[in-house]
Amino acid sequence: MVIGMLGFQTTVSRPVTLSGTGVHSGAEVSITFNPAEVDTGVVFQRMHENGSVTELRAVSSQVGNTDLCTVLGFSPAHSVATIEHVMAAVYALGLDNVLIEVHGAEMPIMDGSSAPFIDAIEQVGLVSLGVKRRYIRITKPVRIEHGGSWSEFRPYDGTRFEVEIDFECPLIGRQKWEGDLTAQTFKTELSRARTFGFMRDVERLWASGHALGSSLENSVVISDDNTVINVEGLRYAKDEFVRHKALDAVGDLALAGAPFIGCYRSYRGGHKMNANALKALLSDPSAYEVVETSAARPRVAARDFIAVSAPGFAPWSA
Numbered sequence: 001m002v003i004g005m006l007g008f009q010t011t012v013s014r015p016v017t018l019s020g021t022g023v024h025s026g027a028e029v030s031i032t033f034n035p036a037e038v039d040t041g042v043v044f045q046r047m048h049e050n051g052s053v054t055e056l057r058a059v060s061s062q063v064g065n066t067d068l069c070t071v072l073g074f075s076p077a078h079s080v081a082t083i084e085h086v087m088a089a090v091y092a093l094g095l096d097n098v099l100i101e102v103h104g105a106e107m108p109i110m111d112g113s114s115a116p117f118i119d120a121i122e123q124v125g126l127v128s129l130g131v132k133r134r135y136i137r138i139t140k141p142v143r144i145e146h147g148g149s150w151s152e153f154r155p156y157d158g159t160r161f162e163v164e165i166d167f168e169c170p171l172i173g174r175q176k177w178e179g180d181l182t183a184q185t186f187k188t189e190l191s192r193a194r195t196f197g198f199m200r201d202v203e204r205l206w207a208s209g210h211a212l213g214s215s216l217e218n219s220v221v222i223s224d225d226n227t228v229i230n231v232e233g234l235r236y237a238k239d240e241f242v243r244h245k246a247l248d249a250v251g252d253l254a255l256a257g258a259p260f261i262g263c264y265r266s267y268r269g270g271h272k273m274n275a276n277a278l279k280a281l282l283s284d285p286s287a288y289e290v291v292e293t294s295a296a297r298p299r300v301a302a303r304d305f306i307a308v309s310a311p312g313f314a315p316w317s318a
Helices: 082-095 115-124 183-190 199-207 240-257 271-280
Strands: 002-006 006-011 017-019 028-035 040-049 054-059 099-102 124-134 134-138 143-144 149-154 161-167 173-181 197-200 218-224 259-269 288-293 298-299 305-307
Touching: 017 115, 028 115, 040 218, 082 183, 082 197, 082 240, 124 183, 124 298, 134 183, 143 271, 149 271, 161 240, 161 288, 173 183, 197 199, 199 288, 240 259, 240 271, 259 271
Parallel strands: 040 099, 134 259, 161 259, 197 218
Antiparallel strands: 002 298, 006 124, 017 028, 028 099, 040 054, 134 288, 143 149, 149 259, 161 173, 288 305
């Protein structure tokens, strides 16, 4: 089968900027996607008012808090929060190298989905850097469990996600999204799915300094009588909730530092489970191998990948 991403490394053709509100801080923030050189990876550059810059590589070893969103960095003054929707867009489109300049402490929430970031990146387009990409190919199952939740990686001839959620809320209940990830699949089936929450949790979140920028413009809100408050309803009939969880999983697993070939499955997962499953995988060198294409062509099939000796290749630990 064809892997739905490029065989060569890419970057954006020119800078592109988005501005909006931080969902947790409520502050106005802006980000700019800037072109980057080969093997740069995804790097967030938080610009401080005093002129200093905090650089954070979008890799597993840099993940801090994962309670309500995914945060890079380990102190509030030197971290960037709510990166998952941006990272999902970056990963799905096959954007390997980019410097993301951030004016603020978190990503703009935009409409609560990845669609605005997809649109911005596609507006400027990607350019090939003429150097082969490397992938992480899963070679054996890796599974973690916590309470009634579990997540696992399994070998698969492609890149696949199988995400299942199970809520007591009757509006949501048990839902599952599964599919092979390509740029087109992500755009049509996942990218527009919005973050969601419950009215009953609002006061608790506000009291803890979270969700200060949340609104009906950027979140699906479920009322105390288990109905959707948003006038426009759901973008995906009945199952926008699990689609958003799948979107989050794409973004969280983008922190491997390289695209993966395999299947990721989860039941009642979330940011913390995604992060811990990825760390479990990367901590077991026998569970994966680094591969690249044997042929110099822009689009590749699974049979074109070969294992390479790359002892220094561990971008997730940088």
